[in-house]
Amino acid sequence: MAYQPHPRARVEGQSAPLSAGADTIAAVATPAGRGGIGVVRVSGARVREIAGGVLGALPEPRHATLADFRTAQGAPIDSGIALFFPAPRSYTGEDVLELQGHGGPVVMRELLRRCVALGARVAEPGEFTRRAFLNDRIDLAQAESVADLIDASSTEAAASAARSLAGEFSQRITSLVAALTELRMHVEACIDFPEEEIDPADRKALDEKLSAIRVAHAVLLDAARQGAVLREGLTVALVGRPNVGKSSLLNRLAGEDVAIVTPIAGTTRDYVRATIELEGVPIHLIDTAGLRDAAADEVERIGIERTWAAAASAGAVLYITEEGEQPRVEDASLLARLPAGIPKAHVFNKIDLSRSTASTSAAGKDAEIHLSAKTGDGVAALRSWLLETAGWRPHGEGLFMARERHLVALRVAGERLASAERNTQAFELFAEDLKITQDALGQITGAVSADDLLGEIFSRFCIGK
Numbered sequence: 001m002a003y004q005p006h007p008r009a010r011v012e013g014q015s016a017p018l019s020a021g022a023d024t025i026a027a028v029a030t031p032a033g034r035g036g037i038g039v040v041r042v043s044g045a046r047v048r049e050i051a052g053g054v055l056g057a058l059p060e061p062r063h064a065t066l067a068d069f070r071t072a073q074g075a076p077i078d079s080g081i082a083l084f085f086p087a088p089r090s091y092t093g094e095d096v097l098e099l100q101g102h103g104g105p106v107v108m109r110e111l112l113r114r115c116v117a118l119g120a121r122v123a124e125p126g127e128f129t130r131r132a133f134l135n136d137r138i139d140l141a142q143a144e145s146v147a148d149l150i151d152a153s154s155t156e157a158a159a160s161a162a163r164s165l166a167g168e169f170s171q172r173i174t175s176l177v178a179a180l181t182e183l184r185m186h187v188e189a190c191i192d193f194p195e196e197e198i199d200p201a202d203r204k205a206l207d208e209k210l211s212a213i214r215v216a217h218a219v220l221l222d223a224a225r226q227g228a229v230l231r232e233g234l235t236v237a238l239v240g241r242p243n244v245g246k247s248s249l250l251n252r253l254a255g256e257d258v259a260i261v262t263p264i265a266g267t268t269r270d271y272v273r274a275t276i277e278l279e280g281v282p283i284h285l286i287d288t289a290g291l292r293d294a295a296a297d298e299v300e301r302i303g304i305e306r307t308w309a310a311a312a313s314a315g316a317v318l319y320i321t322e323e324g325e326q327p328r329v330e331d332a333s334l335l336a337r338l339p340a341g342i343p344k345a346h347v348f349n350k351i352d353l354s355r356s357t358a359s360t361s362a363a364g365k366d367a368e369i370h371l372s373a374k375t376g377d378g379v380a381a382l383r384s385w386l387l388e389t390a391g392w393r394p395h396g397e398g399l400f401m402a403r404e405r406h407l408v409a410l411r412v413a414g415e416r417l418a419s420a421e422r423n424t425q426a427f428e429l430f431a432e433d434l435k436i437t438q439d440a441l442g443q444i445t446g447a448v449s450a451d452d453l454l455g456e457i458f459s460r461f462c463i464g465k
């Protein structure tokens with residue numbers, strides 16, 4: 001999928017964004033460690049000099065060129081492919097050089113050092129993409145989707161990030177902003193006239209434009225909300241004593257009998273966390289069974305605290321018992337520590353043992369589900385409950401990988417559009433509502449953006465991106 005660069009509309013009265021800076025930046029763009037190929041990427045004004053130094057000559061623009069990469073003394077570091085993208089036709093919009101070498105950590109380190117010695121500095125996380133944004137190659141929503149694409153944990157999540165990256169989300173925002181501009185002009189033209197002098201046809205046109213905008217906004221918010229579900233998923237606290245069949249159930253849910261439970265790296269007590277995927281929606285499971293015992297040492301205590309914090313902020317609880325079994329006191333005390341009002345499914349597992357039939361009953365957000373992890377009977381109901389609780393709905397194409405930031409902006413826009421509808425008789429207020437709606441939407445694409453927001457967004461990228 002190709003990028004469609006979005007020229008950002010500059011908002012009047014806003015200071016021009018920071019220039020990308022004269023610094024030349026360099027970083028290893030490929031993951032750390034050994035790999036078939038490794039890439040050092042360089043961007044900025046000194047790229048031509050650096051190419052001359054490392055390669056002896058500037059490669060033909062945008063042409064994969066086999067070349068020796070050499071030290072200052074002329075000793076070979078590697079023999080690789082060099083790619084030169086002259087500004088502005090590059091990822092960052094600046095001169096870019098790629099040194100695609102053999103993917104060993106020493107080769108990469110030496111190449112990076114060589115570039116630094118020739119005048120580059122090591123790039124900060126996200127700095128290449130930040131420059132692509134500042135140089136108008138992509139807008140802010142596209143820049144964010146680059147990170148979301150890299151971090152995507154399912155095919156569906158990757159597809160919606162790719163759609164945002166291709167500019168579909170931004171285009172929809174941009175056309176909403178354009179429709180708002182048109183409506184604003186219309187409203188501003190009416191401001192100087194008393195209400196009774198407004199042509200009824202004009203009045204009707206205004207109302208129709210506003211309701212078309214509200215419909216388009218609602219459709220977009222819905223697609224964005226669904227995209228956010230793919231990104232965020234649902235965190236589920238599991239409550240249930242050992243041997244009730246948690247592992248069996250998780251394997252069933254994920255649709256495979258093999259061990260699909262993948263621990264999330266980086267937590268002290270990895271065994272209490274796992275993520276499965278339903279319809280592309282990540283379901284993060286926290287097994288509270290590990291929370292019962294008094295912690296032995298400091299490390300374990302930290303692990304347990306973290307697990308509690310995660311469990312306490314879970315979006316749902318699965319309380320698993322065996323069919324016919326009496327509720328356990330230990331379970332009740334765990335359940336009591338989870339926030340009240342959190343959607344809860346009581347799963348009665350192993351119905352095959354008592355020859356019961358699968359059944360489900362729901363009360364509001366809660367449900368009781370009788371099933372067998374062993375036979376799979378009734379498991380579909382649990383899967384549906386989890387997906388519904390996550391906010392997922394069956395859909396076709398057309399989701400966008402939206403972030404919480406985007407949803408907040410879209411909600412503000414929605415509130416202002418509702419207010420505009422109440423103010424259609426008061427043109428000044430009406431116009432003001434439309435302006436605030438536009439500004440909220442502009443924050444999504446970065447047409448309206450603050451430096452600290454940019455810092456926050458780009459600092460979360462991986463190095464070299």
Ligand SMILES: Nc1nc2c(c(=O)[nH]1)N(C=O)[C@@H](CNc1ccc(C(=O)N[C@@H](CCC(=O)O)C(=O)O)cc1)CN2
Nearest residue numbers: 002003005039041083085088089090091092098137465
């Ligand atoms: N080797 C390599 N692979 C890569 C990247 C890269 O930088 N280098 N990318 C980096 O993340 C992604 C591809 N993204 C890119 C986006 C735009 C341009 C670019 O040169 N754009 C110009 C020209 C467009 C054209 O000729 O159609 C432009 O927008 O003006 C390059 C890479 C993924 N794969």
Ligand SMILES: Nc1nc2c(ncn2[C@@H]2O[C@H](COP(=O)(O)OP(=O)(O)OP(=O)(O)O)[C@@H](O)[C@H]2O)c(=O)[nH]1
Nearest residue numbers: 241242243244245246247248349350353372373374
């Ligand atoms: N008959 C029957 N046996 C089941 C069912 N679900 C799980 N089991 C059995 O119950 C035992 C425990 O299952 P696990 O999935 O390991 O239980 P667990 O809750 O993960 O256990 P811990 O990991 O120790 O917490 C195993 O022997 C399973 O085969 C079921 O639906 N029916």
Ligand SMILES: [K+]
Nearest residue numbers: 243246247248
């Ligand atoms: K087990």
